Ligand SMILES: NC(=O)C1=CN([C@@H]2O[C@H](COP(=O)(O)OP(=O)(O)OC[C@H]3O[C@@H](n4cnc5c(N)ncnc54)[C@H](O)[C@@H]3O)[C@@H](O)[C@H]2O)[C@@H](O)CC1
């Protein structure tokens with residue numbers, strides 16, 4: 001499990017560190033790590049380090065200070081360094097002096113000979129000469145989009161980029177982008193992940209994320225968000241023990257699909273079958289289709305006839321009319337944990353009387369995409385963590401907000417994020433697969449928060465396997481979705497066993 005911190009928490013930890021270690025020392029540690037990874041990138045991109053050229057884009061704060069100090073260190077390795085200052089009068093003074101002492105060049109972004117976009121001739125030259133650009137424009141104190149000059153410089157970059165702390169242009173708290181954003185090959189951050197590294201555009205714009213040690217480890221408070229890794233998921237994924245039988249592992253009920261949407265029933269039931277090895281019951285009008293697609297599913301026509309289950313997956317394809325409502329109410333009254341998705345969420349949003357059927361002591365999971373979330377709780381806005389957290393509290397339910405990064409919030413305020421940096425699950429029907437996975441994990445009695453985040457993790461791995469035929473690091477988030485080809489929800493479903501065994505294979509390694 002990896003902790004993730006908001007800018008406020010990072011600053012609080014830094015302050016505690018500064019009580020023991022002087023701030024300039026900490027900055028030099030940070031800059032040293034930046035310089036080490038610059039050298040690595042230079043070597044990768046050009047085959048060497050001495051004689052290469054690095055251009056630093058330097059903003060008004062400590063982020064620019066890190067870049068300037070890193071430039072000074074790179075000079076010692078024979079690298080040509082030019083700093084392009086965005087706000088010359090507010091550039092970090094000690095960093096600037098260190099770079100000058102080391103023989104680095106300094107130019108102004110808006111210096112003499114400016115072209116129509118306002119960028120000075122020397123700054124243009126520095127970018128043209130660069131083998132590598134260091135983004136020290138803005139860090140944790142960034143607010144709103146990049147200012148025009150910074151945006152113009154970023155637009156002109158054509159070589160690999162190393163971002164200091166975070167790719168400038170993304171919001172440090174929400175990871176959202178507003179206009180031009182640095183597209184980094186590597187981001188070097190300090191002590192621990194920031195929220196923008198795992199949320200929104202930040203999760204992809206950061207490129208490879210390196211967490212450098214600057215002495216913060218003993219100073220962190222409780223993480224604001226957590227991310228499960230493959231080993232965490234593998235360790236909790238339920239598998240049968242010697243004394244288990246088909247009932248003891250938890251039976252999951254699936255109330256999904258209709259005559260119009262039998263596919264939703266097949267995808268949800270199929271995922272439940274793949275998730276755990278107990279029993280899956282299906283209840284609904286697509287019973288015949290489910291039986292022929294998945295003979296192992298015990299299928300009946302209605303929830304009332306289904307027999308006992310330990311959790312229900314309800315919603316995909318049930319419709320938002322009277323029969324869908326009837327199904328949802330039956331399931332909510334059953335007194336077992338429920339995961340409600342798709343039409344079930346719309347029904348809950350549109351008809352408050354449906355909530356009366358819910359047993360308040362039984363876990364409820366809601367898995368809206370942004371549109372369903374809006375219907376249920378209003379526009380999630382850019383701060384998806386805050387939105388999911390407040391909905392979880394308001395509905396006393398675990399809320400999984402879908403999207404490029406999946407945010408899962410428990411009613412007690414805990415939040416887990418799944419931040420696979422690829423978008424392969426964005427395909428019709430893949431949400432139905434997720435619903436079946438979560439239902440099966442709830443039936444096996446996992447904590448709903450862990451069940452949701454684990455299901456989301458395996459779902460991402462399966463989507464990647466379906467699209468690419470494999471993945472580079474077993475079970476680990478791919479940071480590059482460039483390889484592969486679109487695959488629909490059926491290949492994603494078919495890849496679940498491979499995804500689960502891949503994730504489980506990381507346990508104890
Ligand atoms: N204080 C320290 O010793 C340490 C600081 N660290 C670095 O310090 C950074 C935070 O430094 P600061 O708090 O000084 O702030 P920043 O460097 O993030 O930004 C400060 C300035 O950037 C400008 N700015 C804000 N939004 C902008 C936008 N959208 N476009 C262009 N310019 C914008 C503002 O003028 C603001 O004053 C971290 O991200 C990290 O890189 C690390 O070195 C760890 C140690």
Ligand SMILES: Nc1ncnc2c1ncn2[C@@H]1O[C@H](COP(=O)(O)OP(=O)(O)O)[C@@H](O)[C@H]1O
Nearest residue numbers: 369402403404422423425426428429430431432
């Ligand atoms: N851009 C994206 N990147 C990664 N995952 C995505 C993206 N868009 C959607 N997803 C994931 O794909 C799934 C889609 O679910 P949903 O919207 O319910 O679709 P459907 O109802 O067609 O099954 C969710 O797990 C969601 O998190």
Ligand SMILES: [K+]
Nearest residue numbers: 135138164166
């Ligand atoms: K930056």
